[in-house]
Amino acid sequence: MVMRLKDLARELELSQTTVSRALNGYPEVSEVTRRRVVEAARRLGYRPNANAIRLATGRVGAVGVALPLERSLHFGPHMSEFLSGIGERLAEEEIDILVAPLDADDEIPVHRRMAASRRVDAVVLSAPTPDDPRVELLTELDMPFVLHGRTAVDIPHAWLDIDNEGAFHRATSHLLDLGHRRIAMINGPAEQTFAIHREKGYLEALRERGLTPDPRLIAAGRFTDEIGFRHAQSMLDLNPRPTAFLAGSMMTALGVFRAIRSAGLQLGRDVSMIAHDDVFPYLNADNMVPSMSTTRSSIRAAGFRIGELVLQLLAGKAKEAIHEVWPVELVLRESSGPPP
Amino acid sequence: MVMRLKDLARELELSQTTVSRALNGYPEVSEVTRRRVVEAARRLGYRPNANAIRLATGRVGAVGVALPLERSLHFGPHMSEFLSGIGERLAEEEIDILVAPLDADDEIPVHRRMAASRRVDAVVLSAPTPDDPRVELLTELDMPFVLHGRTAVDIPHAWLDIDNEGAFHRATSHLLDLGHRRIAMINGPAEQTFAIHREKGYLEALRERGLTPDPRLIAAGRFTDEIGFRHAQSMLDLNPRPTAFLAGSMMTALGVFRAIRSAGLQLGRDVSMIAHDDVFPYLNADNMVPSMSTTRSSIRAAGFRIGELVLQLLAGKAKEAIHEVWPVELVLRESSGPPP
DNA sequence: CCCACGTCCCAAAGCGCTTTGGACGAAAAT
DNA sequence: ATTTTCGTCCAAAGCGCTTTGGGACGTGGG
Numbered sequence: 051m052v053m054r055l056k057d058l059a060r061e062l063e064l065s066q067t068t069v070s071r072a073l074n075g076y077p078e079v080s081e082v083t084r085r086r087v088v089e090a091a092r093r094l095g096y097r098p099n100a101n102a103i104r105l106a107t108g109r110v111g112a113v114g115v116a117l118p119l120e121r122s123l124h125f126g127p128h129m130s131e132f133l134s135g136i137g138e139r140l141a142e143e144e145i146d147i148l149v150a151p152l153d154a155d156d157e158i159p160v161h162r163r164m165a166a167s168r169r170v171d172a173v174v175l176s177a178p179t180p181d182d183p184r185v186e187l188l189t190e191l192d193m194p195f196v197l198h199g200r201t202a203v204d205i206p207h208a209w210l211d212i213d214n215e216g217a218f219h220r221a222t223s224h225l226l227d228l229g230h231r232r233i234a235m236i237n238g239p240a241e242q243t244f245a246i247h248r249e250k251g252y253l254e255a256l257r258e259r260g261l262t263p264d265p266r267l268i269a270a271g272r273f274t275d276e277i278g279f280r281h282a283q284s285m286l287d288l289n290p291r292p293t294a295f296l297a298g299s300m301m302t303a304l305g306v307f308r309a310i311r312s313a314g315l316q317l318g319r320d321v322s323m324i325a326h327d328d329v330f331p332y333l334n335a336d337n338m339v340p341s342m343s344t345t346r347s348s349i350r351a352a353g354f355r356i357g358e359l360v361l362q363l364l365a366g367k368a369k370e371a372i373h374e375v376w377p378v379e380l381v382l383r384e385s386s387g388p389p390p
Numbered sequence: 391m392v393m394r395l396k397d398l399a400r401e402l403e404l405s406q407t408t409v410s411r412a413l414n415g416y417p418e419v420s421e422v423t424r425r426r427v428v429e430a431a432r433r434l435g436y437r438p439n440a441n442a443i444r445l446a447t448g449r450v451g452a453v454g455v456a457l458p459l460e461r462s463l464h465f466g467p468h469m470s471e472f473l474s475g476i477g478e479r480l481a482e483e484e485i486d487i488l489v490a491p492l493d494a495d496d497e498i499p500v501h502r503r504m505a506a507s508r509r510v511d512a513v514v515l516s517a518p519t520p521d522d523p524r525v526e527l528l529t530e531l532d533m534p535f536v537l538h539g540r541t542a543v544d545i546p547h548a549w550l551d552i553d554n555e556g557a558f559h560r561a562t563s564h565l566l567d568l569g570h571r572r573i574a575m576i577n578g579p580a581e582q583t584f585a586i587h588r589e590k591g592y593l594e595a596l597r598e599r600g601l602t603p604d605p606r607l608i609a610a611g612r613f614t615d616e617i618g619f620r621h622a623q624s625m626l627d628l629n630p631r632p633t634a635f636l637a638g639s640m641m642t643a644l645g646v647f648r649a650i651r652s653a654g655l656q657l658g659r660d661v662s663m664i665a666h667d668d669v670f671p672y673l674n675a676d677n678m679v680p681s682m683s684t685t686r687s688s689i690r691a692a693g694f695r696i697g698e699l700v701l702q703l704l705a706g707k708a709k710e711a712i713h714e715v716w717p718v719e720l721v722l723r724e725s726s727g728p729p730p
Numbered sequence: 731c732c733c734a735c736g737t738c739c740c741a742a743a744g745c746g747c748t749t750t751g752g753a754c755g756a757a758a759a760t
Numbered sequence: 761a762t763t764t765t766c767g768t769c770c771a772a773a774g775c776g777c778t779t780t781g782g783g784a785c786g787t788g789g790g
Contacts, residue, residue, distance in 0.1 A: 052506065054776060054777085056776075065741075066740090067778085071778090071779095078738065078739080079738070083738080099445070099775085100507040101775085102445050102745090104441035105441045105445045105746065106745055107745085107777080107778065108745075110441065127467045127470065130470040133491070141491055146488050147488065148452075148489075149477060149489055150486075151487070162437075167437050167439060168440055168441055169440050274673070275673055275677070276674055276677040304644065308678075331614070332613060332614040332616075334615070339652055394747085395747060405771075406747080407748085407770055407771080408769055408770070411749095417767095418768065438746080438747070439747070442746035443747060445747075445748095446774080
């Protein structure tokens with residue numbers, strides 16, 4: 051049979067109170083007793099029942115991560131890296147991660163359920179839209195959360211985002227510096243905040259040079275090879291064709307690459323490309339041929355940090371004080387160069 | 391304040407017992423009372439405290455999915471599809487999914503903790519090796535589990551696997567039928583059961599035609615673009631070079647594809663390839679150019695089914711009765727044809 | 731010598747639910 | 761008319777932990 055606190059206490063001829071306190075490091079128990087207790091617990095393989103602790107304390111030791119099923123069609127590979135990052139940090143504190151796979155339409159009820167049934171202490175949200183309703187919902191439900199990304203919602207909340215606007219501004223400016231004038235942008239899903247920010251950075255960079263953006267060179271869609279291919283292909287049919295591409299993800303970049311090649315062009319010579327790289331271990335920009343110039347920001351590192359922020363939030367830090375914008379590196383490699 | 395069972399009972403002027411039974415569908419409460427209770431619960435937004443239920447019943451309503459951090463470097467994209475599949479089924483039953491990201495070295499303690507602290511009712515394991523120690527561990531801990539894949543461990547346990555051996559046997563045989571004689575195999579991590587099965591299928595097909603396998607044409611490694619590229623590149627340097635490739639994953643296939651091209655060869659004409667496709671929504675074999683011939687099996691569907699099997703296991707079905715081998719389709723497209 | 735004050739420990743009351751073992755009438759059976 | 765059965769409902773005892781509110785036993789200062 052599994053050993054409970056009561057058994058352990060009986061074994062030690064101490065009260066449950068004392069054993070509990072000894073194990074949880076309260077001061078009102080002598081050091082020698084504590085050592086005895088801890089040693090016995092280890093020896094007898096005592097493991098507190100997590101559910102009893104949860105009930106007694108009201109704390110759960112778990113955070114929920116919303117995994118939008120539909121969106122995960124776009125964010126599959128991102129999601130797993132992100133999760134790993136969060137997990138890496140929270141595992142250190144023995145905090146569980148509850149993934150809540152949800153359809154777009156039952157997102158609200160699932161969050162309600164999570165909150166009301168006290169399954170988690172906090173929630174991590176990602177892939178927000180500017181008017182994301184989840185922010186209001188969770189605030190109302192009094193459920194602490196950290197958002198990966200940003201919204202325009204006017205309710206104080208904790209978030210961490212990367213500087214998407216800055217990244218694409220720099221990438222675009224760099225291509226302009228090289229002499230490119232027709233720069234295509236294959237963005238992520240148009241409703242997402244990060245995609246909006248990226249477009250903003252791109253447009254702003256063009257405007258600063260007095261260039262008028264060509265709407266035919268701007269496309270949006272999911273982060274798939276296929277979307278990249280289709281958009282790039284039709285853009286390369288234009289006359290004059292774009293001499294450079296910005297790609298929203300490495301998946302997109304693969305598609306663009308294919309389109310460039312199948313148009314008989316050579317990446318890095320005839321056409322340039324800078325792609326955004328969330329740093330997947332299985333898709334290395336450096337090892338591509340030609341190696342890919344990227345705006346780089348590890349989504350895994352962001353996850354790790356978000357784990358940290360969740361802990362801070364739960365420790366009582368004000369959500370107003372939890373805002374981080376991470377700079378994005380521009381890594382130049384062979385895929386970007388001057389126009390022919 | 392949040393509504394508890396006691397409040398709801400007081401509100402209805404009923405006992406907690408009756409309210410609880412009404413809500414949980416026990417027979418000893420009249421239909422009219424039940425309706426009253428259910429209606430009031432809905433109206434007042436009553437949500438039972440999950441932790442109290444867990445403590446009282448001993449059931450948790452959660453299953454753990456081991457997410458090996460290190461291995462997830464190989465299985466990142468697979469993992470997220472697989473998780474989605476499991477989640478899709480279990481969400482229907484309001485069962486939570488706990489992901490336990492773990493380093494290879496603390497795998498054992500994490501499982502012990504999960505089991506002893508009653509955080510989950512069951513566990514899903516994936517990516518086993520033939521002598522996987524987790525099978526024995528979980529059996530010992532009396533923790534129900536379903537394995538995705540197979541081991542050679544001689545302990546009864548529930549599993550679901552795809553017919554890796556058959557798939558690669560067929561793919562190899564098909565290439566042989568087309569006239570290929572030098573067929574290279576770029577496999578997954580050598581220690582994994584599925585990779586061993588695939589190699590077996592491949593070797594067996596060669597032997598059936600009286601061919602001696604060339605060890606230089608067999609490689610193993612993680613499922614990355616890079617690994618695919620490296621191995622394929624060095625194999626294409628051989629003389630005579632392989633005329634066909636088998637790739638363990640779509641990621642690998644992308645790398646092989648690059649190597650073929652950078653050797654100045656054309657896929658589907660000079661060199662053939664059949665890749666294994668776990669069906670990622672963001673990497674579509676049909677949309678590649680040329681479209682990719684594959685051995686196809688949806689890892690998401692497998693996840694969904696495993697969710698189902700977990701439920702059966704928890705409902706009392708014997709683990710000895712839970713064994714499934716799924717056939718794998720061979721889908722021929724443009725990347726495979728006769729040798730030049 | 732007494733009292734205040736630490737120090738170390740304990741009994742018991744929760745946490746919010748399920749479940750056991752009846753109670754109480756009314757209807758059916760004897 | 762009395763006993764059985766049945767349909768409804770309830771009080772109270774857990775589930776395994778934390779935490780409150782003391783109690784007992786030295787120790788040192790007045």
